[in-house]
Amino acid sequence: MTRRWTSVARAAGLLRADGTPGATIFAEMSALAASTGAINLGQGFPDVDGPASVAAAAQRAIADGANQYPPGPGILELREAIAEHQAARYGLVVDPGTQVLVTAGATEAIAASVLALAGPDDEVLTLEPFYDAYAAVVAMAGATHTTAPLRATPDGFRVDLAALEQAFTDRTRIVLLNTPHNPTGAVLTHDELVAVARLAQRHDALVVTDEVYEHLTLDGPHGRPPHVPIASLPGMAKRTLTISSAGKTFSFTGWKIGWVAGPEHLVAAVRTVKQFLTYVSGAPFQPAVAFALRDPGVAQWVDDLAASLARRRDLLCEGLVAAGLDVVRPDGTYFVLADARPLGHEDGAELCRALPALAGVVGVPVRAFTTAGSSADEALASWVRFTFVKREDVLERAVEGLARLGR
Ligand code: PMP
Numbered sequence: 001m002t003r004r005w006t007s008v009a010r011a012a013g014l015l016r017a018d019g020t021p022g023a024t025i026f027a028e029m030s031a032l033a034a035s036t037g038a039i040n041l042g043q044g045f046p047d048v049d050g051p052a053s054v055a056a057a058a059q060r061a062i063a064d065g066a067n068q069y070p071p072g073p074g075i076l077e078l079r080e081a082i083a084e085h086q087a088a089r090y091g092l093v094v095d096p097g098t099q100v101l102v103t104a105g106a107t108e109a110i111a112a113s114v115l116a117l118a119g120p121d122d123e124v125l126t127l128e129p130f131y132d133a134y135a136a137v138v139a140m141a142g143a144t145h146t147t148a149p150l151r152a153t154p155d156g157f158r159v160d161l162a163a164l165e166q167a168f169t170d171r172t173r174i175v176l177l178n179t180p181h182n183p184t185g186a187v188l189t190h191d192e193l194v195a196v197a198r199l200a201q202r203h204d205a206l207v208v209t210d211e212v213y214e215h216l217t218l219d220g221p222h223g224r225p226p227h228v229p230i231a232s233l234p235g236m237a238k239r240t241l242t243i244s245s246a247g248k249t250f251s252f253t254g255w256k257i258g259w260v261a262g263p264e265h266l267v268a269a270v271r272t273v274k275q276f277l278t279y280v281s282g283a284p285f286q287p288a289v290a291f292a293l294r295d296p297g298v299a300q301w302v303d304d305l306a307a308s309l310a311r312r313r314d315l316l317c318e319g320l321v322a323a324g325l326d327v328v329r330p331d332g333t334y335f336v337l338a339d340a341r342p343l344g345h346e347d348g349a350e351l352c353r354a355l356p357a358l359a360g361v362v363g364v365p366v367r368a369f370t371t372a373g374s375s376a377d378e379a380l381a382s383w384v385r386f387t388f389v390k391r392e393d394v395l396e397r398a399v400e401g402l403a404r405l406g407r
């Protein structure tokens with residue numbers, strides 16, 4: 001039994017090779033930034049909090065007594081606000097009574113969905129590189145993780161459609177999708193989403209889609225790319241669970257209010273697992289997030305955040321290019337990927353350990369988001385992820401430090 005637990009934990013990246021407990025790459029790199037005093041462009045969290053009106057709503061909720069367990073599925077007011085948001089933004093109709101579940105961040109929604117719907121005979125297919133939690137939870141479910149690569153192109157990171165088709169099998173139970181995509185910053189195009197939808201239908205797979213950056217698509221030379229939930233494609237609502245959270249949209253990543261919406265029977269399955277993970281969480285934050293989702297002033301704040309993030313992306317990308325790295329400009333999220341090979345760095349992980357000394361900056365090696373030995377892993381060996389969700393003066397200092405790399 002101990003052996004089995006150990007092997008699952010190791011497969012999930014929860015233990016190091018020597019059997020001692022491991023930390024996530026984000027915790028490890030934030031610790032490196034703290035111990036060296038380097039600027040932390042590793043872990044993606046804003047250094048400015050979200051709207052004061054939303055914080056005030058949480059404070060009021062505490063004062064008004066929202067301090068005991070909320071209902072298992074989340075408070076009705078928040079489930080209604082989520083349903084209204086899905087309908088108004090995307091024309092997706094969900095019943096707040098049975099088709100919406102509030103979770104402890106998107107992280108719990110993803111974990112509970114995978115644990116509820118996939119097991120030892122199943123494959124869970126993700127794009128690669130992938131958000132680190134996906135590999136961990138697929139391993140915890142005892143399922144097999146398969147991937148389809150995103151490739152760097154002049155048009156951003158794009159899904160390799162031939163590889164995607166090949167990656168599907170009749171054991172593919174879940175496609176765990178993510179758009180806008182962490183770490184590449186890709187916003188999947190309509191054609192890419194149609195390809196995923198067609199293959200999911202052909203192989204009778206479910207889609208679990210992580211859309212935590214749904215409001216953070218960034219303006220560029222071709223305008224601001226639209227975020228399209230795959231659930232809005234013909235025939236897809238009945239096989240799709242859509243996940244999002246308040247953390248990124250409203251710059252309150254520590255509140256950990258997430259949600260999942262979709263067909264009643266799938267949401268019921270996820271709820272069954274979720275009640276034994278956290279049961280419930282975030283009582284006073286739930287009404288505050290309901291307020292945030294409904295308030296027009298907050299919606300404007302979110303649009304302004306996306307505009308400001310586009311400028312900050314440009315600042316960081318220009319700095320990275322000036323320092324001699326190759327950059328693929330992201331269309332969304334908090335992140336940009338940069339290739340350090342032109343500067344003679346072949347190993348992104350080694351470079352990340354040296355970056356505090358070399359440039360006074362911390363980044364995350366892209367290999368933290370790949371499976372050892374895969375084609376994406378090899379292609380991205382010398383790449384580093386940097387976040388631009390930091391104040392402009394912080395990014396300017398980071399860019400000055402990064403300039404030392406090219407000298
Ligand atoms: N999915 C992606 C793609 C993320 O980048 C993150 C981290 N912010 C999460 C999920 C986790 O979201 P939450 O903090 O709401 O659990």
Ligand code: GLN
Nearest residue numbers: 024026027042043044182
């Ligand atoms: N989502 C954040 C990132 O990708 C980090 C979240 C975490 O630390 N787990 O940087």
